Amino acid sequence: MAANLYKSYSIRNYFEIPQMQKLSNSDNSAIEVVGNVLPFKTNNYVVDNLIDWDNIPFDPIFTLTFPRKEMLLNSHYEQIEELIKKNVPRSILNDEANKIRMELNPHPAGQKYNVPKINGTELPGVQHKYRETVLFFPSQGQTCHAYCTFCFRWPQFVGMNEVKFAMKEIDLLYRYLIENREVTDVLFTGGDPLIMKTKILSAYIDRLLDDALYNIQTIRIGTKAISYWPYRFLTDDDSDELLRLFERIVSKGKNLAIMAHFNHPIELSTAAAQEAIRKIRATGAQIRTQSPVLKHINDSPEIWAEMWRKQVNNNCIPYYMFIARDTGAKHFFAVSLVDAWKIFRQAYQRVSGVCRTVRGPSMSSTPGKIQVLGVSKVQDVDVIVMRFLQGRNPDWIARPFFAGYNEKATWLDELKPAFGEEKFFFESELEEIFHEHIYDNETENFE
Numbered sequence: 001m002a003a004n005l006y007k008s009y010s011i012r013n014y015f016e017i018p019q020m021q022k023l024s025n026s027d028n029s030a031i032e033v034v035g036n037v038l039p040f041k042t043n044n045y046v047v048d049n050l051i052d053w054d055n056i057p058f059d060p061i062f063t064l065t066f067p068r069k070e071m072l073l074n075s076h077y078e079q080i081e082e083l084i085k086k087n088v089p090r091s092i093l094n095d096e097a098n099k100i101r102m103e104l105n106p107h108p109a110g111q112k113y114n115v116p117k118i119n120g121t122e123l124p125g126v127q128h129k130y131r132e133t134v135l136f137f138p139s140q141g142q143t144c145h146a147y148c149t150f151c152f153r154w155p156q157f158v159g160m161n162e163v164k165f166a167m168k169e170i171d172l173l174y175r176y177l178i179e180n181r182e183v184t185d186v187l188f189t190g191g192d193p194l195i196m197k198t199k200i201l202s203a204y205i206d207r208l209l210d211d212a213l214y215n216i217q218t219i220r221i222g223t224k225a226i227s228y229w230p231y232r233f234l235t236d237d238d239s240d241e242l243l244r245l246f247e248r249i250v251s252k253g254k255n256l257a258i259m260a261h262f263n264h265p266i267e268l269s270t271a272a273a274q275e276a277i278r279k280i281r282a283t284g285a286q287i288r289t290q291s292p293v294l295k296h297i298n299d300s301p302e303i304w305a306e307m308w309r310k311q312v313n314n315n316c317i318p319y320y321m322f323i324a325r326d327t328g329a330k331h332f333f334a335v336s337l338v339d340a341w342k343i344f345r346q347a348y349q350r351v352s353g354v355c356r357t358v359r360g361p362s363m364s365s366t367p368g369k370i371q372v373l374g375v376s377k378v379q380d381v382d383v384i385v386m387r388f389l390q391g392r393n394p395d396w397i398a399r400p401f402f403a404g405y406n407e408k409a410t411w412l413d414e415l416k417p418a419f420g421e422e423k424f425f426f427e428s429e430l431e432e433i434f435h436e437h438i439y440d441n442e443t444e445n446f447e
């Protein structure tokens, strides 16, 4: 395959996209207005292969990567539109955009309480919430090949492309993993860690393959590259080197799990994506898939059933269906817990057992990952049944518990315990955990 040149588009140059002429004036100004508040980045692969330009603005991948008017609340939209019309200096526009961003819950789900320490020093770029799994945010991996509109991120820093810096970060993580033998999994996340050059990524990963870290059995890499830039595995100048790195992990006897984000079946439809999957699988790596359920993108059982089936046909393993986090353009994307469960259930019924490795719909909330098992009736009382898939306390996992029925709720904090109980079974313990943490750890954090 010929080398493919990556061309990135943002608020600064989106008008260079050849297909832009298909946009109406109002869709065009929406990009300008919303794109000044929410991060906007797309690229030539997404634009040329995944978007149906005759279906704008409703096309799911257009909606996934391009700003649409409804993604901002009306009042916010008008505020920014006004400033643009007045042609105010960029710094004023940025200040106003920042104020709006602060109103959009930029740090959902208590992330700031998850930073571990080693001898009193905080580990940069590490979160440890669930006993077995440490999340690692390598500093050079905090951007993506394109941005998803449902994922609210401050413009992340790039350009610190020094192997030396990577070595220092990984050194602390290495020591932490030696002292915390209960950790079996390290999950590289971001942003997208595969935005990094292979050389930098290997500097991190090879260190984890050291014999002294016998507790590390799975290395996971969370990525959207198969969807947004499959050439990462095909024709980039260090694609082969990346696949060799994958082989090294596997030959060490470790499980390598590529945690691939797919939001819509169309992302699996191109020859490049399918070839990328084949190449990754040929290294011995597994690919596990996940996505939130999102209005305007994938809120129907047909889409999910097709997506899971296509993933399995390409030898990927469906893993999680998430509820969209309470952040950014949530009002635009939100699907209620009850509707998410209906979509899950109807999609699950349509596929065979090999696709039913998927779990969900799941909320990554402060106490843990909570799965909505479904709606039921107990002695005439309507309830929502849930359980923990992951918990701050492992003892919470896999115990069904009940909330009063609430058709509109989109997140845990809108639910109340059923049967007149004051608190959910985990709440007192959670408060205790947080008290301890509030006193020894108040730093702001990533994500």
Ligand SMILES: *Cc1c(COP(=O)(O)O)cnc(C)c1O
Pocket: 127, 129, 130, 133, 134, 135, 187, 364, 369, 389, 390
């Ligand atoms: C989802 C998640 C993990 C991984 O959980 P698994 O159920 O093992 O996939 C680890 N840490 C955090 C903070 C998470 O949200």
Ligand code: SF4
Pocket: 143, 144, 146, 147, 148, 151, 152, 190, 191, 192, 223, 224, 261
């Ligand atoms: S981190 Fe994942 S969800 Fe967020 S913009 Fe990047 S690819 Fe999309």
